[in-house]
Amino acid sequence: MKNSAIAKVFQDIADLLELKGEIPFKIRAYQKAARAIEHSPTEIEQMVKEGGDLRGIPGVGEAIAKKITELVTTGHLRYYDELRAEFPEGISTLLDIPGVGPKIAIRLCNELGVNSIEDLEAAVVDGRVASLYRLGDKVAENILRQIQAMRTKERRIPIGEALPVVEEVMAELQGYARLRNLTTAGSLRRFRETVGDIDLMGTADDRERILSAFVGLPQVKEVLAKGGTKASVLVPGDLQIDLRLVDHDCFGSLLQYFTGSKQHNIILRERGHRQKLKLSEYGIANLDTGVLEKFTTEEAFYERLGLQFIPPELREGQWEVERAEQNAIPRLIEMGDLRGDLHVHTDWSDGHESIEAMALAARARGYEYIAITDHSAGRGIAHGLDEERLRRQMAEIGELDERMDGIHILAGIEVDIRADGTLDLPEELLSQLDIVVAAVHSAMNQEQEKMTNRILRAIRNPHVDVLAHPTCRLLGEREPIMVDIEAIFRAAAETNTALEINAMPSRLDLKDIHVLRAKELGVKLIIATDAHSSSQLDLIRFGVGVARRGWCEARHILNTRPLEEMEAFLKR
DNA sequence: GCCGTTTTCGGCCCGACTGTTTTCAGTCG
Missing domain, CATH: 3.30.460.10 (Beta Polymerase, domain 2)
Incomplete structure (x- = not known):
């Protein structure tokens, strides 16, 4: 069971408890636990199997730990099932409508028999909603507008x-x-x-x-x-x-407040409370005297709380406040740390520009090196290189590298990992390249065990330096492949195979929490664009953003190293 | 339900807006 699925159950429980009118603190406890589960860098299911202590997860105590264990081991949670049985199916979908909270939802259900968005729409139209005590025309109108907006509005x-x-x-x-x-x-x-x-x-x-x-x-x-x-x-x-x-004099606290996350701010405020301080978007007030201190910068705001500055990318309400207390927030990787891009395409396969154009663009961005990694001839990939064309490309790259100043061009390939885990080009040829990036592009529906073994086989191949876009997801379009990501991380660490943070905004793969976990396990990472044109080299910043969210410093990212050091890590 | 340099019990972030009411409940971020 995936973390996201577990998290959803606990979020659902929180919703149901809200409908039930439980005390807000209990509801918040479930919400907090749900969020922590969702953001957990380790697979909860694995933790349960290994008998790990779930109470290490922030917001998870004895009761919720027991519930998680029951849910993961049996696939069911009795408490959840019983709670659901108390309400008509579908009532919690009413909570998705902005402006409809638990109090209104439960009244709509009890007094009007409404338990779906369609029911509600009908009840607004025929005037029943506006006739309820303490609701009126404006509320009804707003509900209708929100329902219509939900139907047309894009997702995030x-x-x-x-x-x-x-x-x-x-x-x-x-x-x-x-x-x-x-x-x-x-x-x-x-x-x-x-x-x-x-x-x-x-x-x-x-x-x-x-x-x-x-x-x-x-x-x-x-x-x-x-x-x-x-x-x-x-x-x-x-x-x-x-x-x-x-106002200029509260800009720091306002920016801090509006940057969030909500959970980060809650943690800060709870902590402030213990120091007899009341935090708000207007500043920090002394709880005894009521005197308000204002802040023009965020830095000053955090400093007043005795905290190291916390970069926005880390403010997800996990451990960042604790770390800031201990002065243990690292210097995160920055754009300027990168020395090269290790995954780009040219017009030899499905890219749009020449090798030289890509190299010039890399040089213009201040890079020391760029790796040309066109597709192999694998099934279904446009104009992939076969053995003969790859040899010709290698010769051209060698020639260009010789001729061009200020940039090193590495000869590479994005080789297809076939359904059985073998690679799409002969090993003898791969051994002659500067860098081999391997990736899955086909048979993405394999079941987890098969997929995991397929990728493990590629990782263990001595010629493979990098596994590209390891989960193959496309944001909002394609779900990640089914794979035991933890096993991938361990094998990558063991074999010195780097994993890619693919910076293409539709991929961002690995994603933030995976980056965090991989880094913990000592996996080396690269940030690369997968650029198909020179302007796409600028997409690298999205990869840097993901790496920062995964608490990466420059030393965790291979392509911050000078060429020789970087090459020394590769298995060439 | 969670959690502890206030506490193992008694707390639990903070403010704004809106609509419906004569003082506030509900919702949101």
């Missing part, structure tokens, strides 16, 4: 789609000299793989003018709201962007 948007749009908007706003401190907040700033609405923040003395300029930008498709300090707009792709202008 991949960060790779959102960030470029937001940056375009930010670039236009930068022209206003009176707008200062313009920055993103929320999950976008934390570099989560998908984002909901976008929050921009800044400070300005002439707010009215800046907000008018914002809603008048050419990208704006629709203005949702505009007030004295905040405006919301829709840009193409149905992305909602909010711009919030605040």
Whole structure:
């Protein structure tokens, strides 16, 4: 049973307890545990099998640990089943509607017999909802609007789609000299793989003018709201962007607050409480005297709490506050640490530009080296290289490498891992390359054991240096392959095979919690773009974001090393 | 239900907005 499935059960329990009117603290305990399970870098099922102590997971105590064990070992949880039996099927889907919480949901169910979104829609339309005590026309209207919005609105948007749009908007706003401190907040700033609405923040003395300029930008498709300090707009792709202008003297605490995550802020506030401090978006107040201290920067805010600064990517409410207390937040990897890209394509296979063009683009980005890794001829992959063409490409790369200054070009391949775990090119040829990147591109529906063995076989192949996009997921499009990821990590660590953090925004594979776990197990990682054109080399920053979310320092990432050191690690 | 340089019992983050009411409950982030 996957962590996400376990987490869902506990989130469901929290919802049901809310409907039941349980005390809020108990509900919060289940929510907290659900979130911690979801973010856990280790497979809970594995922990249970090995008899590990689940209470090491933050928010999991004796009772929840017992429930997790029952759920994972039997596939069922009696407590959950009994809870569900108390309510009509489908009532918790009402909670998905913004504006409908547990109190309203339970009344809709009890007083109107509503237990699905369709029922509710009908009840709004015929006026029954508005007739309930303490509800009215406005509430009913809002429910209807939200239901309709849910049907048309996109899911959360991949960060790779959102960030470029937001940056375009930010670039236009930068022209206003009176707008200062313009920055993103929320999950976008934390570099989560998908984002909901976008929050921009800044400070300005002439707010009215800046907000008018914002809603008048050419990208704006629709203005949702505009007030004295905040405006919301829709840009193409149905992305909602909010711009919030605040007073300069509280900018630090406001940015901290709006960056989140919610759980991170809860932990900070609980901790503050113990120090007789009350934290809010306006600053830090002394609980005894009520005196409020304001902060212009986040750094000052964390410092006042006796904490090391915590980079936004780490603020997920796991262990980051504890670590900051111990001054144990590492210097995370930064873009400038990278010395090369180790997975790119050219027009020899399905890329769009020549080897030389890719090399020049890498040099322009300050890289020391670039590895050309076109596809092998594996079934289904466009223009993959067979033995003969690969030999010709190797010769061309050698020649170019000789001729070009300021960049080393490595001859490589992205070789297909066949369904049985063998590689798509003869080993003798692979042994002559500078780098071999192996990847699964076909037969992705294999059952877990078969898939795991297939990949293990490739990892153990002495010619394979890197396993690319290890789980093969495509965000929002294709589920990850079924694989025992822990076994992959252990084999990779054992054989010195690097795992890739594929920076392509549709992949981001490995993902953050996998990176964290792999790093713990001593697996070496690379960050690579899988670029199919020179401009895609810039996508590397999304990989850096994932690595930072996985607490990676430069030393954990192989392509931060100088060429010789990096090559020494490869099994050549 | 969790958790502890306040506590093994008694606490548990904080503020804003909205709609419906005459003082607040519910929801959200």
